[in-house]
Amino acid sequence: GQQLNQSPQSMFIQEGEDVSMNCTSSSIFNTWLWYKQDPGEGPVLLIALYKAGELTSNGRLTAQFGITRKDSFLNISASIPSDVGIYFCAGRKGQGAQKLVFGQGTRLTINP
């Protein structure tokens, strides 16, 4: 089945640094979602994007729906230890599509 291409696969950063990750696809998506998974837990929705070009923030997190509708970006500013985890992008192809397509995940590790 199709998956989104998410990069980087892992990041090792210092506390306080900014973080950027992205997802790309050869197909067009109508919805982009970003999830975070804490160690030992299920993924939790961070940000949802519904329109091409949309830029949405949630605290220190900012995500953008690419203008081509084939990509999305997530930025985290001034990282803190609780940002550690795996971040997944997910896309939905149509308004009525029932399923999401997921990226492989970006594992974020923060050195204090």
Next chain:
Amino acid sequence: DVKVTQSSRYLVKRTGEKVFLECVQDMDHENMFWYRQDPGLGLRLIYFSYDVKMKEKGDIPEGYSVSREKKERFSLILESASTNQTSMYLCASSLNPLLAGGSANTGELFFGEGSRLTVL
């Protein structure tokens, strides 16, 4: 607050055993999903269900079956567990965007905490 509950956080089974993973949601969602999560492979869809007694294969259904007898409950069944089924299993539920009038802001998945299965 929305809630998806998976019955077991950790299971250890032997090769050939039958394994049931249970999932219950309290949000009256039409859709329910089972994913498995493996390092470097992200989340891969095993099966999903869009209504009671309805099911559809996902990307990796081989070796699995599912049951949806009630709207709130979706079970994943491994008829004869094998070592390559050692994984983290995630259940999720969502509204049906079509039944919500096609509103764009539906369809987000709500996940359970996961069930880590080890098959020896």
